[in-house]
Amino acid sequence: MTISLTLRNFLIAAMVAAFPGIVAGGGPAEFMMTASVNGRVLEGQPLAWTKQQMLLLGRDGELYEFAPDAAKNSRKTGVGFRGYSIAEMQNRLRDEFQGQMEVSTTNHFVVAHPRGKWDAWPARLESLYRSFTHYMQVRGFSVRRAQVPLVAVVFRNGTDYYRYAAASGSPVPAGTLGHYSPKSNRVFLFDAGGASNDSDWSANAETIIHEATHQTAFNVGVHRRFAEQPRWLVEGLAMMFEARGVWDARSTYTRSDRINRGRLRDFRASLETRPENVLVNLLATDQLFRTQPAFAYAEAWALTFFLAETRPQQYSRYLARVGSRKAFTDYPARDRLADFMAVFGKDLELLDSQLRRFVEQL
Secondary structure, eight states: OOGGGBOOOOOHHHHHHHSTTGGGGOOOOSEEEEEEETTEEEEEEEEEEOSSOEEEEETTSOEEEEOGGGEEEEEEEEESOOOOOHHHHHHHHHHHTTTSSEEEEOSSEEEEEOSSGGGGHHHHHHHHHHHHHHHHHHTTOOOOOOSSOEEEEEESSHHHHHHHHHHTTOOOOTTOOEEEETTTTEEEEEOTTSSOOOTTGGGGOHHHHHHHHHHHHHHTTSSOTTSOOOHHHHHHHHHHTTSHHHHOTTSOOOGGGGOOHHHHHHHHHTGGGOOTTHHHHHHHOSHHHHHOHHHHHHHHHHHHHHHHHHOHHHHHHHHHHHHTSOTTOOOOHHHHHHHHHHHHOSOHHHHHHHHHHHHHTO
16 A cells, blocks of 8 residues: 555544634533534534534534534433444435445444445454454453444445545545545445455455554544544554454464565665654654655554554553543644653663664564
């Protein structure tokens, strides 16, 4: 997979910038409400609000933003938050796609897909979910059950995928194979293999595994969906799962099988010119992803793989620490570094040396 194949539009930092001052009114509320907003009935939990703006977590998992005075006939409907059931979400998707898509379900997923061999996708996504949660649990991370059914939309081909994205107001770059939307909490994809039922479907599906990892991680408490998370941490975990030895929990693999070969090559290619302060920069800000994306992705994978392989319990504690941050708040560089060093120690120069030695020996 190359950088251009995946849409990177889920940065929570962008969401923070889009909603300045949103926490001024407090939140989240201890109740659910329903209201008619611009002719559409919404139900969910108010997460944060001001006099000008409200953020509502819908029972379908989508984040809705609107002016409070646009809500008509509002009333409380329950205590706390309760997502739709699998059956309720299945019915809603059937209505949304007006019968043009088959809607299948698993224990955790509701998947809209074309009729025919595309019905293999729900089981694939469920298998990835089990692999991800098992991987985290055996390393000491306490995952939670998703609050809402995980929704995926599988298109027949790239043409349908791009057409849908454009019509929904979120066009995707050419070459994109799939993406996770933090606003809707859905994964959108198409099968480049043409609905093949081949058990080795993953051979051309690193992007799908990557985006499905994002969706699962943001829904089971590994990352916090509405709190700014370091990009190296989010991307590094997803890239680590692209390797078959990580995502395929049904078989036993060696460390060699858990290596993301593409990222390893990229990391080694940059060793000669790798700056001494790169680790600090990667930890403190997301700037490298904007200025040197290929380099940043390789560094993020290498650091994640190093920590997960050599310090799994500490890595889990760090994920939990970052995932507990308050929603809709900034995450300044000093706090990012402090959180990392609180778990892994203050000697970042030594840690970087150990990282290099680890990768060189792979």
